[in-house]
Amino acid sequence: MSQPSSFVRVKDHRFQWNDKPYYFIGANMWYGSLLTVSGNGETGGQRLKKELDFLKSKGVTNLRVVAGAEGAGKINGIIRIGPSLQPSAGVFNQDLLKGLDFLLAEMGKRDMKAIIFLSNNWEWSGGFLQYLNWNGLIPDSILRRKLSWDEWKDNVSRFYSCEKCKSMYEEQVKLIVQRTNSVTKKKYKDDPAIMAWEIANEPRPMRPYAINDYKAFISRAAAFIKSLDKNHLVTTGSEGEMGSENLEVFNAIHSDKNIDYATIHIWPKNWSWFRDTAIAGDMAVIKKNTLDYISKHAGIVKEINKPMVIEEFGLPRDNHSFSLRSSTSLRDNYYTTIFSSLLSSAQNKDVICGANFWAFSGSGRPAQLWWKNGDDLLGDPPMEEQGLNSVFDRDKSTWKVISHFTKKLDALP
Secondary structure, eight states: OOOGGGSOEEETTEEEETTEEOOEEEEEOGGGGTTTTSSOTHHHHHHHHHHHHHHHHTTOOEEEEEOOOBSOSEETTEEOOSSOSBSBTTBOOGGGHHHHHHHHHHHHHTTOEEEEEOOBSSGGGOHHHHHHHHTTSSOHHHHHSOOOHHHHHHHHGGGGGOHHHHHHHHHHHHHHHTOBOTTTOOBGGGOTTEEEEESOBSOOOOSGGGHHHHHHHHHHHHHHHHHHOSSSEEEOOOOSGGGTSSHHHHHHHHHSTTOOSEEEEEOTTTTTSSOTTTTTTTHHHHHHHHHHHHHHHHHHHHHHTOOEEEEEEOOOSGGGOOOTTSOOHHHHHHHHHHHHHHHHHHHTTOSEEEEEESOEEETOOOSSSSOOTTSOOOSSOTTSOTTSSOEETTOHHHHHHHHHHHHHHHTOO
8 A cells, every 4th residue: 555645635724745735736637537448549548648748747747537427328418428437327337447547557657646526517427417317307308408507407406315316326436436446456545646536526506405405415425435435535526606506505515524625616708707709808807706706715715724726717718719729818817817826825825725727638639619429539528619628738828827837836845
């Protein structure tokens, strides 16, 4: 077994790794576990190693990835990611986890850390909707078609009171957390390449009436994961107030004894902080709202004496363009705002300890606006336009910003 200090720990309101404070700039690379199993084989493995080397050279050493998808076929009118870890109820394609094995082995060689989310509030990996479908609460006819926002909230909110759904979720969690890596022969629970298990990507109560069941699920899931693995951190995957109905809920779920640190996500486009292509004109509002959002959550997290990670944030290219030829000057400005908050926190030994931008697409390239089977895997999931929030390896000005701040963090005593 690895020495305890090789795992990321929490001491008061900060992370520690190898007995030193651990502050990081990371990336969302949800597809990392799928690159070698999505029909690409050796080519996918070559891309993965090349991209990990690229990220390491820029000082990006923390990656947030998906463990696997639930179900198969269209969901909410879109193609979900695949191949699926659990293509049908209770049937697991364990060979698929060899992709996660390979990713963790390669990350371990490079002293990189993985945050692994175990399910999803949203449709693009199956997630909670699929569990509801398997347990007869959503018929196939509704699962496949595009839902209205009210239908979406009405349906997903039922997950938290569905006992069979939660039990199925736990079966998948158990399979993943108790796995032995086929490459390194290490048990996942003994692998310091894993920083944290995340209950789900952006779990939301969705409706006020589901709040109590939602809080109970977060507490139950965290305790269950800790019962399987006492070496790794556990977190929620929460967006913060925007995904919790109110700040009291955010406080409550992150105060749980089995939740080691808090998460927030920030989405100016999704939250209507700018209109259409008017990013430049609304940039002052975007930055003010972002800093206010960070500040109010950091205040709560400071009270519960835990670290906080800004684990998703993104902005389209200038003029909301999907072309790789378009400038990223506004995005670079926005990243600077968030990384400056992280750096200031690190300098002052405060609670903001990490920031994972959304999303790394590396050497992948969009073949068309909407993803289809056979296209390169990018950081933009299938339900979003390809290139919407992607940071590609050729985005030199963005990498200049990222490298500037990773070097500043590395230079801290």
